[in-house]
Amino acid sequence: MSTFLRDHKIVFKIIGGAIVPFVNGKRNDLTYCHTSFEANLKCRLLGVNGVKDTCVNGYALGDSVQNNIEFSYYSECPELIRMLDSVCPTTCLLHDYQEESNAFLISYLVNVADVILDDFSQVCFSDKVEELVRCYLNRLLDGFGKDEMINADLGNAVLRVGDDVDLSGEGCIVRKFENGQFELLQDNLLGTK
Structure with a gap:
Protein backbone atom coordinates (compact mmCIF):
# COMPACT_ATOMS: atom_id res chain seq x y z
CA MET A 1 0.00 0.00 0.00
CA SER A 2 2.91 2.36 0.64
CA THR A 3 3.93 2.14 -3.04
CA PHE A 4 0.34 2.88 -4.08
CA LEU A 5 0.28 5.96 -1.83
CA ARG A 6 3.68 7.16 -3.06
CA ASP A 7 2.47 6.76 -6.66
CA HIS A 8 -0.36 9.13 -5.71
CA LYS A 9 2.13 11.60 -4.20
CA ILE A 10 1.12 10.86 -0.60
CA VAL A 11 3.86 10.36 1.97
CA PHE A 12 3.95 10.48 5.75
CA LYS A 13 6.46 12.16 8.03
CA ILE A 14 6.80 12.08 11.79
CA ILE A 15 6.54 15.60 13.20
CA GLY A 16 6.30 16.23 16.93
CA GLY A 17 5.55 12.57 17.67
CA ALA A 18 2.63 12.44 15.22
CA ILE A 19 2.42 11.00 11.73
CA VAL A 20 1.56 13.79 9.30
CA PRO A 21 0.36 13.20 5.72
CA PHE A 22 1.86 15.20 2.85
CA VAL A 23 0.02 15.35 -0.48
CA ASN A 24 1.96 16.56 -3.53
CA ARG A 44 -7.13 6.66 15.45
CA LEU A 45 -4.83 5.90 12.55
CA LEU A 46 -2.14 8.56 12.73
CA GLY A 47 -1.62 8.64 16.49
CA VAL A 48 -2.19 12.36 16.98
CA ASN A 49 -2.70 13.39 20.63
CA GLY A 50 -1.23 10.09 21.86
CA VAL A 51 -4.18 8.00 20.63
CA LYS A 52 -3.26 5.25 18.20
CA ASP A 53 -4.99 2.14 16.87
CA THR A 54 -2.67 -0.34 15.19
CA CYS A 55 -4.93 -3.35 15.65
CA VAL A 56 -5.90 -5.82 12.98
CA ASN A 57 -9.67 -6.03 12.49
CA GLY A 58 -11.39 -9.28 11.58
CA TYR A 59 -14.57 -11.29 11.84
CA ALA A 60 -15.29 -14.16 14.21
CA LEU A 61 -16.79 -16.36 11.48
CA GLY A 62 -14.99 -15.95 8.17
CA ASP A 63 -17.25 -18.37 6.33
CA SER A 64 -20.26 -16.08 6.77
CA VAL A 65 -18.43 -12.79 6.29
CA GLN A 66 -20.53 -11.79 3.25
CA ASN A 67 -23.61 -11.66 5.48
CA ASN A 68 -22.02 -9.07 7.76
CA ILE A 69 -23.46 -5.60 7.16
CA GLU A 70 -19.99 -3.99 7.19
CA PHE A 71 -18.45 -6.43 4.70
CA SER A 72 -19.11 -4.37 1.56
CA TYR A 73 -17.57 -1.32 3.25
CA TYR A 74 -14.37 -3.14 4.25
CA SER A 75 -14.04 -5.20 1.06
CA GLU A 76 -13.88 -2.08 -1.14
CA CYS A 77 -10.59 -0.85 0.29
CA PRO A 78 -8.60 -0.47 3.51
CA GLU A 79 -9.96 2.16 5.91
CA LEU A 80 -6.84 4.27 5.48
CA ILE A 81 -7.45 4.58 1.73
CA ARG A 82 -11.09 5.57 2.25
CA MET A 83 -10.18 8.20 4.86
CA LEU A 84 -7.35 9.67 2.80
CA ASP A 85 -9.64 9.80 -0.24
CA SER A 86 -12.15 11.80 1.79
CA VAL A 87 -9.47 14.16 3.10
CA CYS A 88 -7.77 14.51 -0.32
CA PRO A 89 -10.52 13.90 -2.92
CA THR A 90 -8.46 15.19 -5.85
CA THR A 91 -6.12 12.20 -5.55
CA CYS A 92 -8.81 9.69 -6.70
CA LEU A 93 -7.43 7.16 -4.23
CA LEU A 94 -10.60 5.13 -3.73
CA HIS A 95 -11.34 4.80 -7.46
CA ASP A 96 -7.76 3.92 -8.36
CA TYR A 97 -7.40 1.45 -5.49
CA GLN A 98 -10.54 -0.39 -6.57
CA GLU A 99 -9.32 -0.49 -10.18
CA GLU A 100 -5.85 -1.76 -9.27
CA SER A 101 -6.52 -4.22 -6.45
CA ASN A 102 -8.46 -7.25 -5.28
CA ALA A 103 -10.02 -8.09 -1.94
CA PHE A 104 -8.85 -11.18 -0.07
CA LEU A 105 -10.25 -12.91 3.00
CA ILE A 106 -7.47 -14.45 5.07
CA SER A 107 -8.62 -16.68 7.93
CA TYR A 108 -6.39 -17.42 10.91
CA LEU A 109 -6.88 -19.29 14.13
CA VAL A 110 -6.67 -16.71 16.89
CA ASN A 111 -6.30 -17.47 20.57
CA VAL A 112 -9.22 -15.93 22.46
CA ALA A 113 -6.71 -14.52 24.95
CA ASP A 114 -5.31 -12.33 22.13
CA VAL A 115 -8.71 -11.01 21.05
CA ILE A 116 -9.52 -7.38 21.85
CA LEU A 117 -13.18 -6.60 22.41
CA ASP A 118 -14.06 -2.93 22.04
CA ASP A 119 -15.47 -1.36 25.21
CA PHE A 120 -13.93 -4.10 27.37
CA SER A 121 -10.68 -3.16 29.06
CA GLN A 122 -8.40 -6.01 30.12
CA VAL A 123 -11.04 -8.69 30.62
CA CYS A 124 -10.07 -12.28 31.40
CA PHE A 125 -10.33 -15.23 29.00
CA SER A 126 -13.65 -16.55 30.33
CA ASP A 127 -15.20 -13.07 30.15
CA LYS A 128 -14.20 -12.81 26.47
CA VAL A 129 -15.71 -16.20 25.68
CA GLU A 130 -18.87 -15.26 27.58
CA GLU A 131 -19.14 -11.95 25.71
CA LEU A 132 -18.70 -13.62 22.31
CA VAL A 133 -21.35 -16.24 23.13
CA ARG A 134 -23.67 -13.46 24.35
CA CYS A 135 -23.19 -11.58 21.05
CA TYR A 136 -24.00 -14.71 19.05
CA LEU A 137 -27.11 -15.45 21.09
CA ASN A 138 -28.33 -11.85 20.77
CA ARG A 139 -27.94 -12.02 16.99
CA LEU A 140 -29.88 -15.29 16.93
CA LEU A 141 -32.65 -13.84 19.07
CA ASP A 142 -32.85 -10.68 16.96
CA GLY A 143 -33.34 -12.76 13.82
CA PHE A 144 -35.60 -15.44 15.29
CA GLY A 145 -38.81 -15.88 13.33
CA LYS A 146 -37.69 -13.61 10.50
CA ASP A 147 -36.87 -14.68 6.95
CA GLU A 148 -33.42 -13.14 7.14
CA MET A 149 -32.57 -15.59 9.93
CA ILE A 150 -31.76 -18.21 7.28
CA ASN A 151 -29.06 -16.06 5.69
CA ALA A 152 -28.17 -14.06 8.79
CA ASP A 153 -24.68 -13.46 10.01
CA LEU A 154 -24.99 -15.49 13.19
CA GLY A 155 -23.12 -13.26 15.58
CA ASN A 156 -20.21 -12.49 13.30
CA ALA A 157 -18.70 -9.97 15.66
CA VAL A 158 -15.81 -7.80 14.52
CA LEU A 159 -12.75 -8.85 16.48
CA ARG A 160 -9.43 -7.10 16.87
CA VAL A 161 -5.95 -8.30 17.71
CA GLY A 162 -2.89 -6.20 18.36
CA ASP A 163 -0.35 -5.88 15.57
CA ASP A 164 2.17 -7.71 17.76
CA VAL A 165 0.17 -10.97 17.76
CA ASP A 166 1.82 -13.70 15.66
CA LEU A 167 -0.81 -15.16 13.34
CA SER A 168 1.57 -17.29 11.28
CA GLY A 169 1.93 -20.35 13.50
CA GLU A 170 -1.17 -22.35 12.60
CA GLY A 171 -1.38 -21.61 8.88
CA CYS A 172 -4.25 -19.85 7.16
CA ILE A 173 -7.01 -20.01 4.58
CA VAL A 174 -6.83 -17.48 1.74
CA ARG A 175 -9.83 -16.63 -0.42
CA LYS A 176 -9.98 -14.05 -3.23
CA PHE A 177 -13.17 -11.99 -3.46
CA GLU A 178 -14.15 -11.29 -7.05
CA ASN A 179 -17.49 -10.69 -8.76
CA GLY A 180 -19.36 -11.18 -5.49
CA GLN A 181 -17.89 -14.64 -4.84
CA PHE A 182 -14.98 -16.11 -2.89
CA GLU A 183 -12.46 -18.31 -4.67
CA LEU A 184 -10.33 -20.57 -2.45
CA LEU A 185 -6.64 -20.00 -3.16
CA GLN A 186 -4.97 -21.70 -0.19
CA ASP A 187 -5.98 -23.84 2.79
CA ASN A 188 -3.16 -24.88 5.06
CA LEU A 189 -4.55 -24.62 8.59
CA LEU A 190 -2.38 -27.03 10.53
CA GLY A 191 -3.78 -29.52 13.03
CA THR A 192 -7.38 -28.33 12.79
CA LYS A 193 -9.00 -31.22 10.94
Missing part, protein backbone atom coordinates in the same frame (compact mmCIF):
# COMPACT_ATOMS: atom_id res chain seq x y z
CA GLY A 25 4.66 17.82 -1.18
CA LYS A 26 2.23 19.94 0.83
CA ARG A 27 1.46 19.20 4.45
CA ASN A 28 -2.16 18.21 5.04
CA ASP A 29 -2.99 19.90 8.31
CA LEU A 30 -5.42 17.87 10.41
CA THR A 31 -5.37 20.28 13.35
CA TYR A 32 -8.96 21.32 12.73
CA CYS A 33 -11.09 18.39 11.64
CA HIS A 34 -14.16 19.19 9.58
CA THR A 35 -15.39 15.65 8.90
CA SER A 36 -15.57 12.37 10.79
CA PHE A 37 -13.06 10.90 8.32
CA GLU A 38 -10.53 13.61 9.20
CA ALA A 39 -11.07 13.12 12.94
CA ASN A 40 -10.78 9.34 12.63
CA LEU A 41 -7.68 9.60 10.47
CA LYS A 42 -6.09 12.10 12.83
CA CYS A 43 -6.81 10.36 16.10
Whole structure:
Protein backbone atom coordinates (compact mmCIF):
# COMPACT_ATOMS: atom_id res chain seq x y z
CA MET A 1 0.00 0.00 0.00
CA SER A 2 2.91 2.36 0.64
CA THR A 3 3.93 2.14 -3.04
CA PHE A 4 0.34 2.88 -4.08
CA LEU A 5 0.28 5.96 -1.83
CA ARG A 6 3.68 7.16 -3.06
CA ASP A 7 2.47 6.76 -6.66
CA HIS A 8 -0.36 9.13 -5.71
CA LYS A 9 2.13 11.60 -4.20
CA ILE A 10 1.12 10.86 -0.60
CA VAL A 11 3.86 10.36 1.97
CA PHE A 12 3.95 10.48 5.75
CA LYS A 13 6.46 12.16 8.03
CA ILE A 14 6.80 12.08 11.79
CA ILE A 15 6.54 15.60 13.20
CA GLY A 16 6.30 16.23 16.93
CA GLY A 17 5.55 12.57 17.67
CA ALA A 18 2.63 12.44 15.22
CA ILE A 19 2.42 11.00 11.73
CA VAL A 20 1.56 13.79 9.30
CA PRO A 21 0.36 13.20 5.72
CA PHE A 22 1.86 15.20 2.85
CA VAL A 23 0.02 15.35 -0.48
CA ASN A 24 1.96 16.56 -3.53
CA GLY A 25 4.66 17.82 -1.18
CA LYS A 26 2.23 19.94 0.83
CA ARG A 27 1.46 19.20 4.45
CA ASN A 28 -2.16 18.21 5.04
CA ASP A 29 -2.99 19.90 8.31
CA LEU A 30 -5.42 17.87 10.41
CA THR A 31 -5.37 20.28 13.35
CA TYR A 32 -8.96 21.32 12.73
CA CYS A 33 -11.09 18.39 11.64
CA HIS A 34 -14.16 19.19 9.58
CA THR A 35 -15.39 15.65 8.90
CA SER A 36 -15.57 12.37 10.79
CA PHE A 37 -13.06 10.90 8.32
CA GLU A 38 -10.53 13.61 9.20
CA ALA A 39 -11.07 13.12 12.94
CA ASN A 40 -10.78 9.34 12.63
CA LEU A 41 -7.68 9.60 10.47
CA LYS A 42 -6.09 12.10 12.83
CA CYS A 43 -6.81 10.36 16.10
CA ARG A 44 -7.13 6.66 15.45
CA LEU A 45 -4.83 5.90 12.55
CA LEU A 46 -2.14 8.56 12.73
CA GLY A 47 -1.62 8.64 16.49
CA VAL A 48 -2.19 12.36 16.98
CA ASN A 49 -2.70 13.39 20.63
CA GLY A 50 -1.23 10.09 21.86
CA VAL A 51 -4.18 8.00 20.63
CA LYS A 52 -3.26 5.25 18.20
CA ASP A 53 -4.99 2.14 16.87
CA THR A 54 -2.67 -0.34 15.19
CA CYS A 55 -4.93 -3.35 15.65
CA VAL A 56 -5.90 -5.82 12.98
CA ASN A 57 -9.67 -6.03 12.49
CA GLY A 58 -11.39 -9.28 11.58
CA TYR A 59 -14.57 -11.29 11.84
CA ALA A 60 -15.29 -14.16 14.21
CA LEU A 61 -16.79 -16.36 11.48
CA GLY A 62 -14.99 -15.95 8.17
CA ASP A 63 -17.25 -18.37 6.33
CA SER A 64 -20.26 -16.08 6.77
CA VAL A 65 -18.43 -12.79 6.29
CA GLN A 66 -20.53 -11.79 3.25
CA ASN A 67 -23.61 -11.66 5.48
CA ASN A 68 -22.02 -9.07 7.76
CA ILE A 69 -23.46 -5.60 7.16
CA GLU A 70 -19.99 -3.99 7.19
CA PHE A 71 -18.45 -6.43 4.70
CA SER A 72 -19.11 -4.37 1.56
CA TYR A 73 -17.57 -1.32 3.25
CA TYR A 74 -14.37 -3.14 4.25
CA SER A 75 -14.04 -5.20 1.06
CA GLU A 76 -13.88 -2.08 -1.14
CA CYS A 77 -10.59 -0.85 0.29
CA PRO A 78 -8.60 -0.47 3.51
CA GLU A 79 -9.96 2.16 5.91
CA LEU A 80 -6.84 4.27 5.48
CA ILE A 81 -7.45 4.58 1.73
CA ARG A 82 -11.09 5.57 2.25
CA MET A 83 -10.18 8.20 4.86
CA LEU A 84 -7.35 9.67 2.80
CA ASP A 85 -9.64 9.80 -0.24
CA SER A 86 -12.15 11.80 1.79
CA VAL A 87 -9.47 14.16 3.10
CA CYS A 88 -7.77 14.51 -0.32
CA PRO A 89 -10.52 13.90 -2.92
CA THR A 90 -8.46 15.19 -5.85
CA THR A 91 -6.12 12.20 -5.55
CA CYS A 92 -8.81 9.69 -6.70
CA LEU A 93 -7.43 7.16 -4.23
CA LEU A 94 -10.60 5.13 -3.73
CA HIS A 95 -11.34 4.80 -7.46
CA ASP A 96 -7.76 3.92 -8.36
CA TYR A 97 -7.40 1.45 -5.49
CA GLN A 98 -10.54 -0.39 -6.57
CA GLU A 99 -9.32 -0.49 -10.18
CA GLU A 100 -5.85 -1.76 -9.27
CA SER A 101 -6.52 -4.22 -6.45
CA ASN A 102 -8.46 -7.25 -5.28
CA ALA A 103 -10.02 -8.09 -1.94
CA PHE A 104 -8.85 -11.18 -0.07
CA LEU A 105 -10.25 -12.91 3.00
CA ILE A 106 -7.47 -14.45 5.07
CA SER A 107 -8.62 -16.68 7.93
CA TYR A 108 -6.39 -17.42 10.91
CA LEU A 109 -6.88 -19.29 14.13
CA VAL A 110 -6.67 -16.71 16.89
CA ASN A 111 -6.30 -17.47 20.57
CA VAL A 112 -9.22 -15.93 22.46
CA ALA A 113 -6.71 -14.52 24.95
CA ASP A 114 -5.31 -12.33 22.13
CA VAL A 115 -8.71 -11.01 21.05
CA ILE A 116 -9.52 -7.38 21.85
CA LEU A 117 -13.18 -6.60 22.41
CA ASP A 118 -14.06 -2.93 22.04
CA ASP A 119 -15.47 -1.36 25.21
CA PHE A 120 -13.93 -4.10 27.37
CA SER A 121 -10.68 -3.16 29.06
CA GLN A 122 -8.40 -6.01 30.12
CA VAL A 123 -11.04 -8.69 30.62
CA CYS A 124 -10.07 -12.28 31.40
CA PHE A 125 -10.33 -15.23 29.00
CA SER A 126 -13.65 -16.55 30.33
CA ASP A 127 -15.20 -13.07 30.15
CA LYS A 128 -14.20 -12.81 26.47
CA VAL A 129 -15.71 -16.20 25.68
CA GLU A 130 -18.87 -15.26 27.58
CA GLU A 131 -19.14 -11.95 25.71
CA LEU A 132 -18.70 -13.62 22.31
CA VAL A 133 -21.35 -16.24 23.13
CA ARG A 134 -23.67 -13.46 24.35
CA CYS A 135 -23.19 -11.58 21.05
CA TYR A 136 -24.00 -14.71 19.05
CA LEU A 137 -27.11 -15.45 21.09
CA ASN A 138 -28.33 -11.85 20.77
CA ARG A 139 -27.94 -12.02 16.99
CA LEU A 140 -29.88 -15.29 16.93
CA LEU A 141 -32.65 -13.84 19.07
CA ASP A 142 -32.85 -10.68 16.96
CA GLY A 143 -33.34 -12.76 13.82
CA PHE A 144 -35.60 -15.44 15.29
CA GLY A 145 -38.81 -15.88 13.33
CA LYS A 146 -37.69 -13.61 10.50
CA ASP A 147 -36.87 -14.68 6.95
CA GLU A 148 -33.42 -13.14 7.14
CA MET A 149 -32.57 -15.59 9.93
CA ILE A 150 -31.76 -18.21 7.28
CA ASN A 151 -29.06 -16.06 5.69
CA ALA A 152 -28.17 -14.06 8.79
CA ASP A 153 -24.68 -13.46 10.01
CA LEU A 154 -24.99 -15.49 13.19
CA GLY A 155 -23.12 -13.26 15.58
CA ASN A 156 -20.21 -12.49 13.30
CA ALA A 157 -18.70 -9.97 15.66
CA VAL A 158 -15.81 -7.80 14.52
CA LEU A 159 -12.75 -8.85 16.48
CA ARG A 160 -9.43 -7.10 16.87
CA VAL A 161 -5.95 -8.30 17.71
CA GLY A 162 -2.89 -6.20 18.36
CA ASP A 163 -0.35 -5.88 15.57
CA ASP A 164 2.17 -7.71 17.76
CA VAL A 165 0.17 -10.97 17.76
CA ASP A 166 1.82 -13.70 15.66
CA LEU A 167 -0.81 -15.16 13.34
CA SER A 168 1.57 -17.29 11.28
CA GLY A 169 1.93 -20.35 13.50
CA GLU A 170 -1.17 -22.35 12.60
CA GLY A 171 -1.38 -21.61 8.88
CA CYS A 172 -4.25 -19.85 7.16
CA ILE A 173 -7.01 -20.01 4.58
CA VAL A 174 -6.83 -17.48 1.74
CA ARG A 175 -9.83 -16.63 -0.42
CA LYS A 176 -9.98 -14.05 -3.23
CA PHE A 177 -13.17 -11.99 -3.46
CA GLU A 178 -14.15 -11.29 -7.05
CA ASN A 179 -17.49 -10.69 -8.76
CA GLY A 180 -19.36 -11.18 -5.49
CA GLN A 181 -17.89 -14.64 -4.84
CA PHE A 182 -14.98 -16.11 -2.89
CA GLU A 183 -12.46 -18.31 -4.67
CA LEU A 184 -10.33 -20.57 -2.45
CA LEU A 185 -6.64 -20.00 -3.16
CA GLN A 186 -4.97 -21.70 -0.19
CA ASP A 187 -5.98 -23.84 2.79
CA ASN A 188 -3.16 -24.88 5.06
CA LEU A 189 -4.55 -24.62 8.59
CA LEU A 190 -2.38 -27.03 10.53
CA GLY A 191 -3.78 -29.52 13.03
CA THR A 192 -7.38 -28.33 12.79
CA LYS A 193 -9.00 -31.22 10.94
